[in-house]
Amino acid sequence: GAGVSQSPSNKVTEKGKDVELRCDPISGHTALYWYRQSLGQGLEFLIYFQGNSAPDKSGLPSDRFSAERTGGSVSTLTIQRTQQEDSAVYLCASSLVVAGGPGTDTQYFGPGTRLTVL
């Protein structure tokens, strides 16, 4: 079916507000990743889901960031009390994680959500 989709594509919010970003992975992909790309920077890993569980949350920048995934599909990244330094493009990727075989864990990226915190 379709590739990874993310919504909204753009979000402008005021400092201190909460925002929720959504990611719909490719159907059947068990692994889901969140990254962010700040202006002029590379991709910064945030969190990874295998199914509904996130074994490694150490990449989240602060406790204002949280993510969940339900039903092994859609994931939401929530940023509470947004700050200006949270402004970035937030990218979601999914991969088919099965044992063995090259390319099975290649990540397929969504178009991203551009977050601007005023």
Place this chain on the structure above:
Amino acid sequence: DQQVKQNSPSLSVQEGRISILNCDYTNSMFDYFLWYKKYPAEGPTFLISISSIKDKNEDGRFTVFLNKSAKHLSLHIVPSQPGDSAVYFCAASEKYNYGQNFVFGPGTRLSVLP
């Protein structure tokens, strides 16, 4: 401390010539490497990969070379085309540790001049 480095933030190449994008890594546990291409306002797209059991992988105009002893890999594009102009990210992972995230480099912006 960056585990994956792309020391050239930008590169300009004439159409038809070879583009060489370099990537260095520090984690000796990395054994699977990928290159992604990213156009403005789009997510990165997978380009080519290589596992540590190989030192070269070729796909059309794109060839990736891996030098494990030097912890260095490079992406060669030949001949370069204007449509290749994009940001190229190198990424690495411990492939057989499926709970491990991919580590991306900061990217190199390639401009292919007509």
